[in-house]
Amino acid sequence: MAFKTEGLSDVEKQYGKLTIFASYFSGTGKSWRMLETAERVRQAGQDVVIGLLSGDAWKDTRALADRFEMLPCKELKKNGRTDREVNLEMCLKRMPDLILIDDLSHNNIDGARHRKRYQDIEELLKAGIDVYTTLDIHHIESLQDTVSDIFGGTIPDRIPDRIFDQAARVEFVDIEPELLCERLLRQNRKAFPLSQLNALRAVGLRRCADRAAACMQQTPPHTHDQILVCISVSPSSERIIRAAAQMANAFQCGLIALFVETKSFQWGTEADREQLQENIRLAQQLGATVETVYGDDVAYQIAEFARLSGAAKIVIGRSTQQGRLFFRRPSLIERLIYLAPALDIHIIPDNHPANQTAAKYMEAMYVSPVSLLDLMKSALILILVTLAGWVFYHFGSTEANVIAIYLLGVMLISVFTKSSVCSLTGSVIAVLAFNFFFTEPRFTLQAHGSDYPVTFLVMFLVSLITGSMAARLKAHAKHSAQVAWRTKLLFETNQCLQKAQTQEEILSITATQLQKIFQRDVVAYNIENGALNPPTLFLMDDTQTGEIYRSAEEKQVAQWVLANNRRAGAGTDNLPGARCTYLSIRTGKQVYGVIGIAAMGKTMDSVETSILLSILGECALALENQNNLEEKEAAAVMAKNEQLRANLLRSISHDLRTPLTAISGNASNLLSNGKLFDEQTKNRMYADIYDDAMWLINLVENLLSVSRLESGRMNLSLSTELIDEVVAEALRHIDRKSTEYHLHVQSSDEFTLVEIDARLIIQVIINIVNNAIKYSPPGSEINIGWKRQGKYVDVSVADNGPGIPDSAKPRIFDMFYSASNRIADSRRSMGLGLALCKSIVNAHGGEITVSDHLPQGSVFTFSIPAGEVELHE
Structure with a gap:
């Protein structure tokens, strides 16, 4: 018998689909059914390979498997024997459409990338590969209490319920227990009693039926309803957590696991702390949110937290120990009923065999150790x-x-x-x-x-x-001091992050705070263009080089965290052999960096973990804000460039039309009616064509120079020159209308040297002199002079034209700006010449200014570095 259920939600397109062939015990034919279904898929044209097949597969199953390509497995040695594990690197390199992997609940041995095989499968699914796998239903985490009652003990190989519930498809492979026993006996394999097999079959059918019912409902969880489960360091808390998780799934509501830390816990043994961490991990694995409160009145803390969190139900354990007959004080449950009369309280008896250890814990809990x-x-x-x-x-x-x-x-x-x-x-x-x-x-x-x-x-x-x-x-x-200390650290981190200006500074502040809090080495990876930059180390001992954190193995773990957006490394189930625990700095699915906290033989408790996650959350928000700010600045620069381009096009379309029209008109007249014009008219038309062409040439040269300077592509070719020669060379290339003006150049017997790019400074002098010619009436005087001022030489160009209004002086060097005046030719100025002069002078480390020339006119002054005479022996 077989029945199928569809997934609870649509799997994202980039993820592969997981199909589970489940049964209640080995030997029912799961692997055969998986291979048979895969054969039909292969015949339909898909690329199907086997990633791993169980070593104890039956003969007919192995014969069917020979039809498929089988990828080589990774062989790892443990206790003198060699085990085979899924070769993830080979699977990801091969990238088939469908891969078959047996035994979903298998625990990998030391040396594998992940501790659990279902984690290997999750990575394959994320890569977009569909996976077929097999599972015995009693390996599901939430069923362990029932399975323990059937077998008389727990099963070490387990999978979280979410893996089973979120699978795209589950097919339950079923046969009668009597037939299964006969099949196992024919193969000389161990057969369990029929009573146990019948019980396991009922558990498996019920679990699949619950999943099918949940699939049909397709309703989101009621997040406003919460179930509060109380956990402790007792091993029996596992039973309570599973019962609460089953209730949360049945009622489709959230689950909160609460631990009340009393003063006796602070003086507890390391074994108690490890057991608490195991219980917390189990609660998180079953989808619970873990919270910790402090106080010696446990019942009051539970009732108050339930009221504040809006919990509708409380799940708590009850010890089977007998209470005292005389002077009996109210039990925890009795006080909880009294303090929270409006809440439903579900009591789970602690009659688990492991409660012998729990009873010892309860006895020791009220007797503090005396040193x-x-x-x-x-x-x-x-x-x-x-x-x-x-x-x-x-x-x-x-x-x-x-x-x-x-x-x-x-x-x-x-x-x-x-x-x-x-x-x-x-x-x-x-x-x-x-x-x-x-x-x-x-x-x-x-x-x-x-x-x-x-x-x-x-x-x-x-x-x-x-x-x-x-x-x-x-x-x-003490508790208040701890809370104040944690609050101070978070507040200090938030303030420091707000002052940071770059992503590197944000990561440095975060790593420094984590180093201060945990007293451990910290490794920070920044992300650039989707890849990890070399790590930045923050070491407790400055004498160390930290090369152990720069190894290829450590970077591989950080790269895995970046790719999968999940924690990995020491103390986790993913790549546990690393020296650090690596976590992503993220907001949602966006990862901004990776942080590694050195393990140093210590595990972080729930409080330290919550502080770590809070600080990383603050860091992620700061990085996101910085990223948004950079994008905003880039958008502003792009908008400015677009505006510049629009102004340029508008100026070109308006200002180039006149000289181009004049050139084409004069040339057309000369070609068509050249014989009708006298020699003087022709010369005037030739001069107009020349003037307009030179104006266009200068305009294009200015445009190219400005674009090079603005983009940083113009490299200065500095040389030591005489300023007299530079000015003389510039005056040979000024506007030919300069003959209508009186140009005076300062002459001196002293030689003044400058350290400049001669070609560019000549362009500056030409532009300033041409500007004076353009905006001054014919017959005006233009004076060019220079004077050494310390390490610079000040060059000035003065005219006695109409001058520049005070309102225009602050913008006279802006691109595309032209001051209005009475000169008609000003309409042909695009406002590039003086902007180019400012860029060139600034590139030389100097400044350019404009001032009034009394009694009238303007003076343009710019400074350039002075040169020194080089003596050669």
């Missing part, structure tokens, strides 16, 4: 308060003052020691010491006064309560 240092501190404090009481007693002080001193001592013991046992013991010893040293008869434990027993009882209760309250205040103060 020798705490005992020494307690003894020292009791001795000191006894001596102080002796001094008070010697000077005639009342017994009430001595009692107050002992109460102070008990309070100090609670503050300076970790264990509550010290506080309790200190209270008892304080009463006995007061009785021994300060009551009659002294130096005995007897008391003659009838009211002393009441005094001792009240003193003991007061000291015990005072000590307990002091210890609780100390714990709250």
Whole structure:
């Protein structure tokens, strides 16, 4: 029997599709059905290969597999034997349409890229390859409690429920348990009892039916409803987490896993912390959001968090230990019912076989470990308060003052020691010491006064309560300090990131903060054009080179994180052999960088992980803002360039039309009616053509020079020149109308040298002189002079024309700007000449200015570097 279910959601086009051939036990024919289906796909024309087939496949299954191309597997040695794993590199290089991989739930051995085979398959799916695989249904994580009841133990090879639920297609391969037993016996294989096989079959059919029902509903989860599951360091929390996950799937709502950290947890063993991390990983694997709160009143913390988070149901475990008959205090569940009467509370009995360990934990949970240092501190404090009481007693002080001193001592013991046992013991010893040293008869434990027993009882209760309250205040103060420290770090990181100006600076600030928080080496990878740049190292020990973090293996892990947008490296299931834990700096699917935190033999707890993710989130937002800012600036530059291009085209279309029309008109007249014109008219027409052509040539030269300077493609060819020769050469190329003006050049007996690109500076002088000729009436005077000023030579061009208005002076060197005046020819100025002059002078490290020339006119002054005489021996 076989039935199929479609996926819960459409898989994105770039992802491959996963098809699972599931059954309730080995031997039902999953691999055969997978190969048979793949054969039909291959005959339809698709490229189908086998990535890995189980080594214990049956003969007829192997015969069917021989029809397919089989990719070489990766052979890894462990405990003296060689195991075969999926060769991911070969599969990704081959890139078939469909690949067959047996045993989805398999755990890879050390040395493989991933710890789990389903992670190998996920990478193939992301590459766009369809995958067929097989699965025994009892390897699904949420079914482990039921499977444990059937088999009497847990199964190590497991897959998360999401892999099964999100598969594009699931086909359940089913046969009767009796036929399966006969088949296994014929093959000399171990057969389980029919009762177990029937139970497994029922579990498998029910799980597939639940998936089929979820597929038919196709409704999004009710995110406004939340189920809150309470976790602890007890191994039995796994059962509670799975039960809560099943409820969340059934009700289609969110799941929150809450851990209440008490002061006793801080003094717990490393095994407790590791077990807590295992429980947290299981909760995350089943889709839960993990949260941690602090406080000794566990019931109050759970009820308050449920109220604030809007949880509708609470799932909690109940121990099977028998409570005390006398002086029984309300249990955690009873207090929770009292504090949260409006919530549904689901109680999961902790009757798992592993609860023997849990019971030991519960016993140790209320007895804090006592260190020798705490005992020494307690003894020292009791001795000191006894001596102080002796001094008070010697000077005639009342017994009430001595009692107050002992109460102070008990309070100090609670503050300076970790264990509550010290506080309790200190209270008892304080009463006995007061009785021994300060009551009659002294130096005995007897008391003659009838009211002393009441005094001792009240003193003991007061000291015990005072000590307990002091210890609780100390714990709250410690928690508050931790929260304040974390808040300060996040606030400081946020402020520093806001001040950063570049992506490299943002990554540097983030890595520095992480190094400060975790006291570990940090590796930061920046991303440029979709690829990783060389890593930047932030080492705790400056004497180290950090070459171990620059190895090809480490960079391969960082590259995998970039490609898959998931954490990898030490402490994870992906490439666990790395020296660092690598995480992507991301917002959604956009990755801006990769950060590596050195493992150094330590694992991060849930609080450290939350701080790390918060800081990386802040970094990602800062990088996204910086990226948006750079894109905005690039868009502004592009808009400016577009505006420049539009202005250029507009100017060309308007200003070039007149000289081109004049050239074509004069040339046409000369060609058609040349004989009708006298010699003087012809010469005037030739001169007009020449003038218009030279204007166009100068315009094109200016345009080319401006474009080269603006794009940074004009390289200066500096040489030492005499300024006299440069000016003389420039005057030979100025406008031919200069004969109508009076040009005066400064003459001096001294030789003035300049360090310039002569060709460009000649262009500057030509443009400024031509500008004076253009905007001054004929007969005006134009004076050219220069003077050395320190390391520069100031060159000036002065005219006595109409001058430049003060309002136009700030923009006179802007491109495409022309000051309005009375000269009719100004309409043919595109405003490029002076802009080009400014660019050339600035490229030489000088400045150009314009000022008034009294009584009238303008003076253009520009500075260029002075040259020195080179002496050759």
